[in-house]
Amino acid sequence: MIYLDHAATTPIPKAVADAMYEVLTDQFGNPSSQYALGQQAHALVEGWRKTVADALGCEPAQLHFTSCGTEGDNWAVTAAAWQNRHVGRHIVTTAVEHNAILEPCGWLAKQGYEITYLKPDKNGDLTAEQVLSAVRPDTVLVSVMMVNNETGCIFPVREIADGLKSINDKTLLHTDAVQGFLKVPFSAKTLGADFITLSAHKIGGPKGIGALYIGPRVRNPKPLLAGGGQEAGLRSGTEATAQIAGFAKAVELRQEHLTEKLTHMAQIKAYAVERLSEIPDLQLIGDGTAPHILAVSLVGYPSQNIVSDLSAKGICISAGSACHQGKPSHVVAALGLPKRTASGVIRLSFGPETTTADIDECADALKVHHDTRFPML
Numbered sequence: 070m071i072y073l074d075h076a077a078t079t080p081i082p083k084a085v086a087d088a089m090y091e092v093l094t095d096q097f098g099n100p101s102s103q104y105a106l107g108q109q110a111h112a113l114v115e116g117w118r119k120t121v122a123d124a125l126g127c128e129p130a131q132l133h134f135t136s137c138g139t140e141g142d143n144w145a146v147t148a149a150a151w152q153n154r155h156v157g158r159h160i161v162t163t164a165v166e167h168n169a170i171l172e173p174c175g176w177l178a179k180q181g182y183e184i185t186y187l188k189p190d191k192n193g194d195l196t197a198e199q200v201l202s203a204v205r206p207d208t209v210l211v212s213v214m215m216v217n218n219e220t221g222c223i224f225p226v227r228e229i230a231d232g233l234k235s236i237n238d239k240t241l242l243h244t245d246a247v248q249g250f251l252k253v254p255f256s257a258k259t260l261g262a263d264f265i266t267l268s269a270h271k272i273g274g275p276k277g278i279g280a281l282y283i284g285p286r287v288r289n290p291k292p293l294l295a296g297g298g299q300e301a302g303l304r305s306g307t308e309a310t311a312q313i314a315g316f317a318k319a320v321e322l323r324q325e326h327l328t329e330k331l332t333h334m335a336q337i338k339a340y341a342v343e344r345l346s347e348i349p350d351l352q353l354i355g356d357g358t359a360p361h362i363l364a365v366s367l368v369g370y371p372s373q374n375i376v377s378d379l380s381a382k383g384i385c386i387s388a389g390s391a392c393h394q395g396k397p398s399h400v401v402a403a404l405g406l407p408k409r410t411a412s413g414v415i416r417l418s419f420g421p422e423t424t425t426a427d428i429d430e431c432a433d434a435l436k437v438h439h440d441t442r443f444p445m446l
């Protein structure tokens with residue numbers, strides 16, 4: 070199998086599975102239990118929290134484990150609206166965020182919030198000025214993702230944070246860094262965001278575990294789940310110890326020779342651009358600069374058919390985002406591409422294990438698809 074869909078999810082290294090297995094079988098205590106097995110589990114969770122927090126550049130106490138990136142995104146939106154309920158009812162975000170942001174913004178809109186959805190340009194880019202000029206005295210939250218999951222475009226979160234201070238110091242800033250963490254360099258300490266969402270399964274960790282960084286400007290954050298008081302009272306529920314162990318192990322492994330891994334992915338992406346550009350009717354989409362995501366369109370060839378044809382040859386790529394399952398992607402729609410271009414958009418995404426031979430096979434299969442299928446009119 071050739072796996073070119075690392076933005077959807079990533080393979081789990083054996084060391085991660087082993088770390089999880091050990092917790093499931095030996096260290097299975099409840100971190101809230103008073104006896105030694107429970108206290109060991111508690112100490113382990115705090116150690117794993119430190120591993121992830123160190124990689125993010127924050128204090129362990131600022132990092133709260135969640136059940137996924139979606140949960141972190143939902144929580145950030147509702148927590149910001151709650152903290153700033155006396156400031157106003159306006160949110161600035163982008164039309165190309167993950168649905169985990171767009172949906173909660175939609176709920177708030179039904180409750181009277183006004184949401185400004187900024188559109189990127191045709192290359193998928195967004196400027197800090199665009200974002201900052203949309204901020205008003207009643208803006209409670211700006212939520213702008215770090216790396217778009219379909220185009221690979223990197224958004225200027227740091228510049229937005231810098232500018233926001235002088236425009237409205239009450240406005241909180243969230244960034245969904247699910248596709249940015251350990252892919253593009255940043256540190257929570259210097260980024261200036263109040264909330265940062267992470268998800269483990271994009272970096273070789275298990276599905277079903279993520280984290281939300283909550284910075285010091287968020288005072289008395291609204292708990293997401295109330296109950297036993299875990300996660301500093303903010304997200305109750307017995308800690309998913311095996312998932313957290315897997316998350317921390319994945320972070321540890323990713324950090325080993327990280328620069329080399331990122332350079333490798335960028336080289337693979339450059340090679341893919343070169344090979345795919347040889348295919349007639351193939352157009353690069355956007356100028357995404359993240360090292361692991363490449364969007365292209367086989368203009369006139371519906372992406373679902375491309376994905377099925379390649380799947381039959383054991384090659385996994387995605388039609389836009391895996392989250393859309395065949396429906397037209399809101400990200401591609403926001404780029405305003407012509408219909409034949411938009412319907413042919415596919416996404417290739419890479420990991421440290423991806424080889425040039427994988428790219429060759431994929432490029433050859435795409436060429437065969439082009440040469441043997443009729444394009445739409």
Ligand code: PLP
Nearest residue numbers: 137138139167218245247248268
């Ligand atoms: N945000 C982005 C940018 C994503 O790419 C994804 C997953 O595809 C998510 C959020 C959701 O993360 P999770 O699958 O952990 O809920």
